[in-house]
Amino acid sequence: MELNQIEVFLASPNPQNRIKALVALKEYEPDTVVPLLKQRLYDQQFVVRSFVAMGLGNKRTEEGFAALLSLIEHERDPNVIAEVANSLEKFGPHAIPHLVQLFEANSHWLVRQSIFAALEGVEPDILLQLCRWGWEGEDRVVKGTAIANLKRLSDTPQAADALELLIEAAMADLPLIRVQAARSLQAFDHPRAKSALSELRMDSNPQVVGAALESLV
Helix, strand or coil: CCHHHHHHHHCCCCHHHHHHHHHHHHHCCHHHHHHHHHCCCCCCCHHHHHHHHHHHHHCCCHHHHHHHHHHHHHCCCHHHHHHHHHHHHCCCHHHHHHHHHHHHHCCCHHHHHHHHHHCCCCCHHHHHHHHHHHHHCCCHHHHHHHHHHHHHHCCCCCHHHHHHHHHHHCCCCCHHHHHHHHHHHCCCCCHHHHHHHHHHCCCCCHHHHHHHHHHHC
16 A cells, blocks of 8 residues: 555544554555554544554664554553553563553453563563462452563572462462462472472362372372
């Protein structure tokens, strides 16, 4: 699609035309694309805004980075915010503080799950903080993800703090959480971890018992 046609479609009252225009922009260079993406930054359709966020991550410029941060400040739809998180991750290390701040400020499960995925290789101290916030939150899916990620801290200076959270999780009411705790505890070569696993092998839930026995297979 030619640029003049893209500009016409971006201004169309039909959201399908606007989406077609945004998709067509993938064929152009970032300096051309980003100003056009910004035209629909606050589009009334969340799907359009999601495509804008995706495009800003694929066509990375400092102008686009600033636009993503602006979108975080004004956006309310968790689907769009999750897409913003995915795009910010593509900008590398200088996006990490913004993603951490977003995780703390937004407790929606989709947003937090996206940030966990985006920050897979983050520094251990930051991962521990994300796991702590996730564990202290209300959403059981995020709690489970937080507990699952703690195993990555077993050989780091944050291991003792991670183990404390895991031992707490091993006594949680939800079997799903105890299952995740059992699997993560296996990464820790510590008497307290082994003791917690021994308790979980006598759990009333068979799934928890199965998870706790995995290290013995």
